[in-house]
Amino acid sequence: xxxxxxxxxxxxxxxxxxxxxxxxxxxxxxxxxxxxxxxxxxxxxxxxxxxxxxxxxxxxxxxxxxxxxxxxxxxxxxxxxxxxxxxxxxxxxxxxxxxxxxxxxxxxxxxxxxxxxxxxxxxxxxxxxxxxxxxxxxxxxxxxxxxxxxxxxxxxxxxxxxxxxxxxxxxxxxxxxxxxxxxxxxxxxxxxxxxxxxxxxxxxxxxxxxxxxxxxxxxxxxxx
Amino acid sequence: xxxxxxxxxxxxxxxxxxxxxxxxxxxxxxxxxxxxxxxxxxxxxxxxxxxxxxxxxxxxxxxxxxxxxxxxxxxxxxxxxxxxxxxxxxxxxxxxxxxxxxxxxxxxxxxxxxxxxxxxxxxxxxxxxxxxxxxxxxxxxxxxxxxxxxxxxxxxxx
Numbered sequence: 001x002x003x004x005x006x007x008x009x010x011x012x013x014x015x016x017x018x019x020x021x022x023x024x025x026x027x028x029x030x031x032x033x034x035x036x037x038x039x040x041x042x043x044x045x046x047x048x049x050x051x052x053x054x055x056x057x058x059x060x061x062x063x064x065x066x067x068x069x070x071x072x073x074x075x076x077x078x079x080x081x082x083x084x085x086x087x088x089x090x091x092x093x094x095x096x097x098x099x100x101x102x103x104x105x106x107x108x109x110x111x112x113x114x115x116x117x118x119x120x121x122x123x124x125x126x127x128x129x130x131x132x133x134x135x136x137x138x139x140x141x142x143x144x145x146x147x148x149x150x151x152x153x154x155x156x157x158x159x160x161x162x163x164x165x166x167x168x169x170x171x172x173x174x175x176x177x178x179x180x181x182x183x184x185x186x187x188x189x190x191x192x193x194x195x196x197x198x199x200x201x202x203x204x205x206x207x208x209x210x211x212x213x214x215x216x217x218x219x220x221x222x223x224x
Numbered sequence: 225x226x227x228x229x230x231x232x233x234x235x236x237x238x239x240x241x242x243x244x245x246x247x248x249x250x251x252x253x254x255x256x257x258x259x260x261x262x263x264x265x266x267x268x269x270x271x272x273x274x275x276x277x278x279x280x281x282x283x284x285x286x287x288x289x290x291x292x293x294x295x296x297x298x299x300x301x302x303x304x305x306x307x308x309x310x311x312x313x314x315x316x317x318x319x320x321x322x323x324x325x326x327x328x329x330x331x332x333x334x335x336x337x338x339x340x341x342x343x344x345x346x347x348x349x350x351x352x353x354x355x356x357x358x359x360x361x362x363x364x365x366x367x368x369x370x371x372x373x374x375x376x377x378x379x380x381x382x
Contacts, residue, residue: 092247
């Protein structure tokens with residue numbers, strides 16, 4: 001044999017090759033916004049995301065695999081929720097809705113004839129202010145009486161009912177009943193406003209009767 | 225009274241006029257009602273617009289954001305790595321069994337393509353000792369200097 005000296009050397013393929021592969025999920029962000037996080041019990045920003053499994057090679061996602069179900073992820077606590085959570089109003093939205101409902105209710109009551117006295121208008125304003133802000137005044141109420149004319153109470157109270165606890169709805173209606181009975185038994189027109197409000201808040205006639213009796217008792221009246 | 229048109233599609237978002245004190249996320253589709261005390265919207269106001277958020281992709285643990293470019297880069301890097309490991313692209317000719325070599329200049333020899341006219345020898349085996357080369361091998365290649373402990377047993381090409 002005649003020796004041949006030298007060579008180009010190792011081609012790099014004779015050693016042990018370590019391959020790392022695996023799977024992991026990547027989230028595609030479809031949208032962002034603000035929602036009421038049930039875990040944080042507060043308004044938080046969220047991301048609407050859709051997960052997808054990827055085959056990874058050396059931790060790098062290489063091959064896209066199966067899509068997962070879209071879900072909402074809280075940006076603060078990272079908890080995931082069904083997309084339906086977005087139909088629950090945020091605290092800000094709920095505050096807006098309840099303020100609008102209260103304004104509509106008392107504007108209708110004042111328009112029903114009770115608010116011709118200065119004292120009753122002041123009383124109505126005092127009952128609305130806790131739902132809005134301190135800047136709300138008599139002029140605002142008069143403007144609301146005009147603004148809500150031609151609108152049904154159901155339009156403003158209806159959306160509140162599904163997201164409001166029963167005692168909250170009772171409390172809201174109790175305020176109106178107390179207001180309506182301040183100057184004695186309400187007129188039939190005002191009584192209709194109360195009935196409309198109760199129906200819009202998904203409270204039955206029997207429930208309303210109970211509220212009237214309770215409010216009457218607290219005012220020292222006989223409502224039987 | 226303000227009338228809000230129907231949303232042109234589910235992807236559209238409601239955009240209230242700035243003069244409205246609408247809370248964040250106000251959306252008539254969710255049952256949110258317009259305050260009748262709000263002023264009328266400006267003429268030609270577009271209530272429904274497409275969101276400006278462009279989809280992004282991130283890792284499932286929420287720690288890192290991964291854009292499309294990074295995914296493309298990752299795929300290309302992985303392909304490059306695989307190609308280097310398998311020698312599919314740009315890996316150069318093999319130097320193992322079956323490879324061909326040019327005539328030695330006395331100290332060095334280089335691997336060449338077997339179809340190359342310069343190919344003089346072909347590797348038929350790799351052995352730890354030249355004496356173990358097959359009988360038909362009349363020469364060998366010593367590549368110990370390059371870290372290969374084996375000898376390449378050669379036969380003439382053609």
